[in-house]
Amino acid sequence: MTTDEDIRFDKDMLGVDHDAGVFQAARERMTAFALATSQTDPIYLDDEKGAEAGYGGIIAPPTFCNLFTGAVARPDIGLQFGDLSFHAGQAIENRSPVRPGDTLTARTRLKEVYPKTGRSGKMVFEVWETTFTNQRGETAATVRESFVHRSKTQP
Numbered sequence: 074m075t076t077d078e079d080i081r082f083d084k085d086m087l088g089v090d091h092d093a094g095v096f097q098a099a100r101e102r103m104t105a106f107a108l109a110t111s112q113t114d115p116i117y118l119d120d121e122k123g124a125e126a127g128y129g130g131i132i133a134p135p136t137f138c139n140l141f142t143g144a145v146a147r148p149d150i151g152l153q154f155g156d157l158s159f160h161a162g163q164a165i166e167n168r169s170p171v172r173p174g175d176t177l178t179a180r181t182r183l184k185e186v187y188p189k190t191g192r193s194g195k196m197v198f199e200v201w202e203t204t205f206t207n208q209r210g211e212t213a214a215t216v217r218e219s220f221v222h223r224s225k226t227q228p
Contacts, residue, residue, distance in 0.1 A: 080197055081153040086183045093145040093179035093203055100173035102140070103133045110134060133171035138205045138214040139163070145179055145203050152186070154197045154222050161198065161219040168212040177205040177213055184217070196223045 107117035112134040115122035123131040142163070171177070181203040189196050199220045205213045 080186055080188055082150045082186055086148065086150045087185070088182055090180045090182050091146075091148050093147065093181040094141070096141045096144070096177045096179065096205070098133060098137070098171050098173060098175040098177060100131070103131065103137060103171070103173060106137055106140060107134045110136065128170055128172070131173065135167045136165055137171055138177070138216055139165060141177065141179065141205070142203060142216050142218060145181055147181055147201055150183060150186070150199065152197065152199060152222060155195075155224045157225045158199075158220055158222045161221040163216055163218040166215045166217075168214060169207070171207070171213050175213070176208045178207075180204050180206070193223060196221050198222075 104118055107113070114134075116126045116128060116132055117123075117134050118131060120130040123129065181201055184200040184202045186197060186199050189198060199222065201218050201220075203216045203218070205216070207213050
C-alpha cells in the first residue's frame with residue numbers, strides 16, 4: 074500500500090490560489106457548444122426564450138466552462154511518483170449563468186494529493202479545483218479535476 078510518506082511533492086502548494094487564465098464567452102462558441110452537446114433547451118439557443126426565462130438572452134449550457142479547463146495553467150507541484158499520468162475525472166458545479174460577452178477569470182488551487190492502490194498497482198491522485206469568476210465578480214462555475222499518476226510497469 075502506498076502511504077502519504079511515499080508521496081513527494083511541494084506541500085506548500087496545497088490550498089494556494091493561482092491565476093489560471095482569462096477566457097471569453099463568445100456567443101458563437103456558446104451556441105456551437107450547446108448544439109455539439111445536444112443541449113437543445115431554447116435558453117441556450119434563442120435570445121427571446123432566454124429573456125422569457127429571466128436571463129435577458131441566451132446563457133451557456135451547464136458544462137460550458139469545461140471548454141476552458143484544458144487551457145487552465147496549473148503550476149508544477151514537483152510530484153515525484155510514477156512515469157505516467159492521465160486525467161481521471163471531473164465534476165462541475167454551476168453557480169451563476171454564463172452570458173455572451175462574459176470574461177471569465179480562472180483561479181486554481183491544489184485541493185489534495187493522496188495515495189491509492191488499485192488493480193494496476195500503486196497510484197497517486199492529484200486533485201485541483203478551478204473557479205471561474207465573471208467580470209461582475211460572480212462565481213460562474215467551480216470545476217474539480219482529478220489526475221492519476223502511476224508507473225508504466227508495476228512490480
